[in-house]
Amino acid sequence: MGITGFKGVLESVSKGKSMNRKMVKTITLRIFALVAVLCAARSGRAADATTPYPSMAPLEQYLMADRDAEIALARSAAPASISSDATVMVLGRHGYETAVEGKNGFVCIVERAWMGAFDSPEFWNAKNRGPSCFNPQAARSVLPITLKRTDLALAGLSKAQIMDGIKKAFQYKELPALEPGAMTYMMSKQGRLNDRAGHWLPHLMFYVPVTDAMTWGAGVPGSPVLLNPHFNGAPEPVTEFMIPVSDWSDGTPASTDHH
Amino acid sequence: MSTNRHPIEQEELMAYLDGELPMDRATETLSHVELCPECQTLAADFRGVSQELMAWEVESPEVGIPSAINVALGERLQKREAAQVSSPRLENRVLTSRWVWAGALAIVCVAVGLKLTLTSRNRSEDRSTAYPSMASIEQYLMPDRNAEIAMARSAAPEAISSDAKILVLGWRGYETAIEGKNGFVCVVERSWTSPFNSAQFWNPKVRGPVCFNPAAARSILPLTIKRTEMVLAGLSKAQMIDSIKAGFDNKELSAPEPGAMCYMMSRAGYLNDAVGHYIPHLMFYFPPTDKSSWGADLPDSPVTLNPQFQGGPEPITEFVVPVSKWSDGTAAPVM
Numbered sequence: 001m002g003i004t005g006f007k008g009v010l011e012s013v014s015k016g017k018s019m020n021r022k023m024v025k026t027i028t029l030r031i032f033a034l035v036a037v038l039c040a041a042r043s044g045r046a047a048d049a050t051t052p053y054p055s056m057a058p059l060e061q062y063l064m065a066d067r068d069a070e071i072a073l074a075r076s077a078a079p080a081s082i083s084s085d086a087t088v089m090v091l092g093r094h095g096y097e098t099a100v101e102g103k104n105g106f107v108c109i110v111e112r113a114w115m116g117a118f119d120s121p122e123f124w125n126a127k128n129r130g131p132s133c134f135n136p137q138a139a140r141s142v143l144p145i146t147l148k149r150t151d152l153a154l155a156g157l158s159k160a161q162i163m164d165g166i167k168k169a170f171q172y173k174e175l176p177a178l179e180p181g182a183m184t185y186m187m188s189k190q191g192r193l194n195d196r197a198g199h200w201l202p203h204l205m206f207y208v209p210v211t212d213a214m215t216w217g218a219g220v221p222g223s224p225v226l227l228n229p230h231f232n233g234a235p236e237p238v239t240e241f242m243i244p245v246s247d248w249s250d251g252t253p254a255s256t257d258h259h
Numbered sequence: 260m261s262t263n264r265h266p267i268e269q270e271e272l273m274a275y276l277d278g279e280l281p282m283d284r285a286t287e288t289l290s291h292v293e294l295c296p297e298c299q300t301l302a303a304d305f306r307g308v309s310q311e312l313m314a315w316e317v318e319s320p321e322v323g324i325p326s327a328i329n330v331a332l333g334e335r336l337q338k339r340e341a342a343q344v345s346s347p348r349l350e351n352r353v354l355t356s357r358w359v360w361a362g363a364l365a366i367v368c369v370a371v372g373l374k375l376t377l378t379s380r381n382r383s384e385d386r387s388t389a390y391p392s393m394a395s396i397e398q399y400l401m402p403d404r405n406a407e408i409a410m411a412r413s414a415a416p417e418a419i420s421s422d423a424k425i426l427v428l429g430w431r432g433y434e435t436a437i438e439g440k441n442g443f444v445c446v447v448e449r450s451w452t453s454p455f456n457s458a459q460f461w462n463p464k465v466r467g468p469v470c471f472n473p474a475a476a477r478s479i480l481p482l483t484i485k486r487t488e489m490v491l492a493g494l495s496k497a498q499m500i501d502s503i504k505a506g507f508d509n510k511e512l513s514a515p516e517p518g519a520m521c522y523m524m525s526r527a528g529y530l531n532d533a534v535g536h537y538i539p540h541l542m543f544y545f546p547p548t549d550k551s552s553w554g555a556d557l558p559d560s561p562v563t564l565n566p567q568f569q570g571g572p573e574p575i576t577e578f579v580v581p582v583s584k585w586s587d588g589t590a591a592p593v594m
Binding site: 082204221250 | 415416417418419441442443472517518520522524539541543545546548551552553554557558559560561562580581582583584586588593
């Protein structure tokens with residue numbers, strides 16, 4: 001109901017000569033009650049109402065039909081000297097599955113939008129593709145978070161339910177503690193991290209137990225270190241720092257001016 | 260130098276410079292030298308002589324020299340016998356004989372060579388470098404304290420280093436020049452934080468501006484401070500290695516804290532003769548880790564392994580990631 005319609009109802013009610021004052025009062029109160037309910041319902045979806053991705057799209061939109069293309073995209077996260085010997089996982093209807101067994105301990109995958117921060121307006125953006133190659137420490141202690149979030153998302157859970165599921169998984173030690181030296185390569189120029197940044201910059205990501213951004217000098221003027229907000233204790237007990245590097249995984253130079 | 264005025268003998272000062280004094284006596288010696296201009300001059304003289312001797316290449320004696328000496332001695336005997344009859348000026352003739360001088364010189368050379376071999380047995384690895392031993396302490400110090408503070412701060416962007424604690428190098432080690440408030444600590448490291456087998460280990464020109472983050476300030480900076488104190492106390496490399504091992508064994512030194520890292524983004528630094536100020540970069544510290552787990556040193560990888568601690572004695576692995584700009588925001592060359 002729009003503002004104009006609302007005024008119209010009030011005018012017709014107040015001008016109606018056949019209605020007595022009690023009836024007018026009752027109708028007016030009901031209208032105000034209806035408006036209040038509508039406002040309350042509207043505020044409950046405020047986070048999603050500002051985004052074109054208010055809820056999960058059909059699963060098919062998150063999947064890549066060409067398995068080989070997904071393998072290639074996953075490998076593009078790191079130089080071939082790393083990714084060619086990595087395990088590669090691809091997203092299926094029931095979660096990630098191993099497509100290629102590796103031998104150097106790295107694991108490369110293409111992450112989807114639900115790996116963003118829970119308050120991100122692009123949390124359900126079906127177009128996002130985030131190629132990542134986890135080093136062995138991250139493959140053991142950070143990749144399980146991706147797999148868990150993915151399982152919960154594919155099970156049709158809401159954001160709140162996914163968040164609750166992650167909290168419980170850490171609480172019950174279903175998810176492992178962070179290993180020292182966990183880091184990830186994200187150097188793909190074919191990725192699409194979100195609508196605004198596109199493939200963004202080639203960068204490395206470093207995981208540490210939850211800490212203040214300033215302990216790494218992250219986000220201050222002139223610093224090459226940035227804080228990735230997507231974990232940071234909400235709910236995963238992990239802080240993730242990013243450092244842009246000069247070249248894409250294929251060796252071509254990237255401009256690092258706009259970060 | 261008299262023990263009436265100086266609590267150390269000249270011989271002890273020489274032993275100190277050679278890294279042969281026990282730690283406690285070396286510390287006492289350093290404490291005195293720091294306050295004694297006369298001793299500082301003497302130490303500089305000793306070091307100068309030592310460096311000249313170290314740089315003096317003694318050629319191997321020729322095979323024919325012993326026989327030449329025999330011939331010379333035989334001739335000398337014959338001449339002396341003849342002189343005992345014909346000449347009253349034997350001493351002059353002996354002293355002017357070139358064979359005698361050649362023989363004597365050969366003996367001196369062999370003796371000096373033997374002495375150098377013995378005294379430098381711990382420095383044999385240094386013979387191939389321009390920096391075979393420690394230079395005078397003055398060459399490592401920066402006389403302008405403010406210049407050292409500025410250089411230390413240049414390791415990180417101003418937003419970080421302006422609130423950092425600053426240490427500067429003094430006669431006895433690093434000392435706090437400015438207290439900080441963000442947990443970072445910036446220092447200018449010297450050459451002895453290089454690997455112990457580095458040819459640049461004693462290069463007095465090296466200046467490595469570093470800003471350690473709080474985790475590294477607690478767990479990595481103590482290594483820099485300890486190495487520095489031992490160097491200034493005159494310990495040999497072997498003694499330093501032993502002491503660092505002992506430091507980790509008795510928990511005086513600790514493993515890297517999670518998240519330990521540092522900034523090295525100064526264009527004013529001089530990391531060694533080969534690379535100069537190198538490129539701006541960040542460094543990350545871990546317990547011993549295989550470099551392949553970070554993809555370090557592989558083709559097209561931006562990660563490299565820093566050999567600073569690799570191979571000991573510190574049980575630390577250090578990875579380097581270059582960044583695109585110097586701390587002042589200007590663009591750096593791409594490696």
